[in-house]
Amino acid sequence: DAGVTQSPTHLIKTRGQQVTLRCSPKSGHDTVSWYQQALGQGPQFIFQYYEEEERQRGNFPDRFSGHQFPNYSSELNVNALLLGDSALYLCASSPGRGVGNQPQHFGDGTRLSIL
Amino acid sequence: GDSVTQMEGPVTLSEEAFLTINCTYTATGYPSLFWYVQYPGEGLQLLLKATKADDKGSNKGFEATYRKETTSFHLEKGSVQVSDSAVYFCALIGGSQGNLIFGKGTKLSVKP
Numbered sequence: 001d002a003g004v005t006q007s008p009t010h011l012i013k014t015r016g017q018q019v020t021l022r023c024s025p026k027s028g029h030d031t032v033s034w035y036q037q038a039l040g041q042g043p044q045f046i047f048q049y050y051e052e053e054e055r056q057r058g059n060f061p062d063r064f065s066g067h068q069f070p071n072y073s074s075e076l077n078v079n080a081l082l083l084g085d086s087a088l089y090l091c092a093s094s095p096g097r098g099v100g101n102q103p104q105h106f107g108d109g110t111r112l113s114i115l
Numbered sequence: 116g117d118s119v120t121q122m123e124g125p126v127t128l129s130e131e132a133f134l135t136i137n138c139t140y141t142a143t144g145y146p147s148l149f150w151y152v153q154y155p156g157e158g159l160q161l162l163l164k165a166t167k168a169d170d171k172g173s174n175k176g177f178e179a180t181y182r183k184e185t186t187s188f189h190l191e192k193g194s195v196q197v198s199d200s201a202v203y204f205c206a207l208i209g210g211s212q213g214n215l216i217f218g219k220g221t222k223l224s225v226k227p
Binding site for chain 1: 156159164206
């Protein structure tokens with residue numbers, strides 16, 4: 001049973017460019033959340049998708065956008081990249097939305113470096 | 116808003132020593148509480164959870180008890196191993212929200 005898978009593993013971009021990160025949730029999970037983890041910090045919530053719609057959003061600018069597909073996979077898009085966007089981007093999936101006692105399962109992340 | 120505060124690291128212990136990593140939280144309502152572990156170069160793995168007051172989560176020798184009166188969820192292990200070296204994150208999901216709120220993490224290094 002495959003867990004959460006993310007691609008690519010690493011990515012290098014320059015300031016001003018745009019990037020798309022991809023995530024496939026764990027089998028049986030329909031809710032996908034994205035987190036940004038800066039070096040030495042805890043993950044920060046970006047947004048959550050359920051039934052192909054953004055259901056919750058953290059304190060991130062609208063340069064950060066996303067999408068969820070009918071098969072529950074998801075993309076995170078970041079436009080006009082800034083140096084401060086350099087981080088590990090983590091995707092997490094869970095069964096059902098807003099069920100607080102259901103743990104989220106994380107992928108290994110995409111390491112994004114902005115030059 | 117909701118928040119999690121963890122003890123500052125890094126924490127360095129000898130093998131077989133006792134481990135405590137403190138975690139306190141601020142939340143409205145009755146959050147669910149989690150400990151996640153992150154090994155170098157990897158994503159986060161759920162270590163244990165507790166969903167209501169006085170619940171004890173346990174896994175792989177680690178334990179944490181949900182203490183509502185002190186708003187705490189301290190992580191403990193009686194005898195650490197070198198393989199426990201990692202970064203540990205305390206987290207909560209509050210109320211009807213579905214997103215995790217994390218502490219800053221505590222890096223643990225266990226020496227042989």
